[in-house]
Each structure stands twice: as C-alpha cells, then as structure tokens.
Amino acid sequence: MITLEHVSKSYSAGIPALNDICLNIDEGEFVFIVGDSGSGKSTLIRLLMKELKPTEGTIIINKQDLKKVRHRHIPKFRRNFGVVFQDFRLLKDRNVYDNVAFAQKVVGESNRNIRKRVPQVLSMVGLAAKYKSYPKQLSGGEQQRVAIARALVNEPKILLADEPTGNLDSNNAWEIMKLLEEINERGTTVIVVTHNMEIVKTMKKRVITIQKGVIVNDSCEDEQDEN
C-alpha cells in the first residue's frame, strides 16, 4: 500500500529532515510512528500527503508513484487519505453534522449521499446524538471523534493521525485509540504518529522509530528477523 525507497528530504543546506528512508506498509496495517520532536515524523507525513516533494527516492502509494502525480491530480490523490490532527482543526462556526458533511461537500458528493453517510459515520464514532452541537460545546475527546468522523466519511484507504491523543486526558486518549483500532479492523490502513509510549507499548502494533531523520527501529522487521 505504501512504499518508500531511499527517500531523503532536505529543506535547505544542512542536516536532512529525512535521510535514506526505506519503508513498506501493507494494506490494512496499524502502524505507530514514534520519535522525538524534530525527528522527521511530520516531514514523513507531509511527503505521504504530497505536500512536499522528496529530494531523493521514490514514494509509491496505492500503486501510484508520487513523482508521476501531476499537480492538478493531487486533490484526487489526497482522497486516499483521511487525516486527524492533534488540535482537531474543526470549523468552529459549523456544528458537528456540518463539519463532517464539509468533507463530503468539498469532494462534490451529492446531498442525498451526504444525508445518508454523515449520520452513519457519526453513529460509528458515538456522536449521533450530538450532531447539532458546536465544537466549543464538546469535550476534547468528542471533538477528536468528530475529526475522525470527518476523516472517515469519504471512506479513505489510509487514515493518518498526527498526535491524535496529544490534547486529551488518559481516558479520552484510550477511547480514541480503541476507535482507531476498530476502524483498522474494518480494513482501513491506520498510521498514527505519537509521543505516547504507554499507548504504543500497550497496543502491541507495529512501531517505526525515527531519530534525526533516520529509521532506527521497525518492530515489524524485528519480528521478521526473529522469525
């Protein structure tokens, strides 16, 4: 599903943000990407979203070589992803329903499909009853659920979550992680960037550790080595 071959990224003269990254993530996997601040995790996410171009190397997502994706086809390419952020990034002037429907409207979905799909996905994240609430009326955990609903509503193949529990207390963080696990079990590839090592250790999923732009550990490879 996602393949990076010798990918490097330098912003300007100096230490590269990512250096010779080789990585393979299969369809339906649940992967944690961990590392300190400035280790290159965000750069990796931005490369996957084609917000940045690699200085060297090849990125293949869903059988598409990103070098060959033309500028005008980037929007369509990005519809492979659902994205969740630490700070939720909900539209404050719109209620829960409209925040989720927004994602469908921008891809040109019909009103009929929007009316059908949005309640389904809100029900899935446990917020069906709060569809009229505005973001400021919700707890942090609920806001993140809305963000996840928005990321999922277009049925992406890959869900990218950048520090999804960073602004949440322990209980809410676990609920969000359980939700992400459920989503993964339904077949969506989930990539979670996080600092929360407690969650990472408890969930026992594949963990890719990046330090100073280099992958220093990949639990998947370790398992393969052990096998």
Add this chain to the structure above:
Amino acid sequence: MRINTFFYSIRQGIRNIGRNKMFSFISIATMSACIFMFGIFYIIVTNFNAMIENAEKSVAITVFFESGISDERLEEIGQELYRRPEVADCVFVSKEEAWEYVKENYFEGREDLAAAFEGDNPVANSEHYEIYLSDVSMQDALVSYIETMDGVREVHQSAKIANTLTDFNRLISYVSAGIILILLAVAVFLISNTVSVGISARKEEIAIMKLIGATDFLVRTPFVIEGMIIGLIGAFIPLALLYVMYEKIVEYIAGQFQFIGTILVFVSAEELFHTLVPIAVILGVGIGFIGSRLTVHRHLRV
C-alpha cells in the same frame, strides 16, 4: 464540474461577503462610486452626442451665387455638392421662396409694408443652396472647398454651437476616461484587499479543504464569486440611483433653461439605460472577477 460543487461555490461566495462585512461594504461602496461616476459621465457624453446630432441636423451652410449665374451652372453646383459624403441634404431656395420666407418672418401682420415691394423683389439676389451636414466637424473643410467653386459669391456657416458642443464633448470624454480609469484601479485594489482578508480569515478552512482533497477550483471559486457579487451589487446600486435621478434632473434642466430648449435635447431614460445597464453590469462583474482572481492566484497556491 458537478452541479453540487457549482452551488457550493456560489453559497460560499455569498457567505464570504457576510463573514467579511466591513471590507465587503467598503468594496461595494467604492465600486458603487466608480460605476456611479461612470454612469454620470456616460449620461453626459451620450446626451451631448444627442444634442450635437440634433444641432448638426439644423446646421446649414448657405451658398450664394454671383449675379447672372446660369441655371445650368446652378444645377451643376447642386449636383456636385449633393454627391459629397459629408453632405446629408442640399436644398435649393429660389429668390421667390427667399422672399416668401422674409415676408413670413419679418412682415408678419404688416402685409401692407410687404405689398410696397410687390413686383420688385428686394432679395432678388438671394437664391441659394442650403446644405445640411452629416458630420459637422467637416464643415470648415467643406466651406473652404465651396468658396473655390466657380460662380459662388458668398458662403455662410452657422455651426458655432455644434462646434462648441463637439469640443466640449471631446473634453468631457477625455476627463471622464481619466477619472474612470483611476476609479477602476482603486476598485480592483479594494476588491483584491477584501478577498485577501477573506483568505486570511479562512486560512484554516482552506488548509483543511486542501488536505481533504478539494480541487484548486473549489478552493478558489468562492473567492472569485465573492468578488463578482461585490461587483454586481456595486453596479446595481448606482444604476438604481441614476435611474431615479435622471428623469428628475432632465425635467429640472428643461424647466430652468427653456430659452435654449432647441439645443437641450435629452435622450430618454429607457434608451439610455438600455445600453448603460449591461455596460455597468459587465464593468462591475468584470472588475470583481479580475480583482479577486488576481488575489486568489497570488495567495492560494493550492
């Protein structure tokens, strides 16, 4: 483009105006001022043109002949003048007709005095051609030409009013073109500014849209529509004002300056606005489109 996307863009464009009230108001006000000035100048220039046209119709060059000129030569001169492109009409006035005109205009009610001249036409040497021009600006050249013709004694011209109107109209056209250009530049700048403010206010929303997979078209179009709607409103407000004002002003001027009523010929409001409305709407929407499109391209590299 899907129909949903089209309506979504229009709705967002309208909402942008609401979200950005202050700058939208300033832009609409500037656009209105710009179109209002344009409308005023357009109305003045159009009316002056109508007055000139009317004056041209009544302006005549009068050509008198040397005494004893043959009828054949008179006929030749008439034919030659009639064939000239700047001549709209060429009318021969015989000495008898000239005397009748004098009697009607100067001896009205004093027929006894006119009768004293019976049998002795005092304007016997006044047979002439009256030449009406299609383009009054050619008058001087035509007069110079006629003066060189064989058998012509004297040429009278009476185009001072038309010439003055033509010169004045030209002056107004230049001044108005200059002022309108400045106002248009200000309007483009202000619309661009309004759209920039809207883009900054919605930076986060735009970022989310891009990540979700919104096309360049969908991100940009609401801002362009916002500019076009500002332009459209900015065109209709002054058009309505001008329409209400025009007939009242025409009525007032006609009442106050009755003594030059033959010169003051105003174009009807219907005729005037039949042309002015589409021009003003195209101008307003066009400026809105250009101002917003330039800004969107500068600030929204999707």
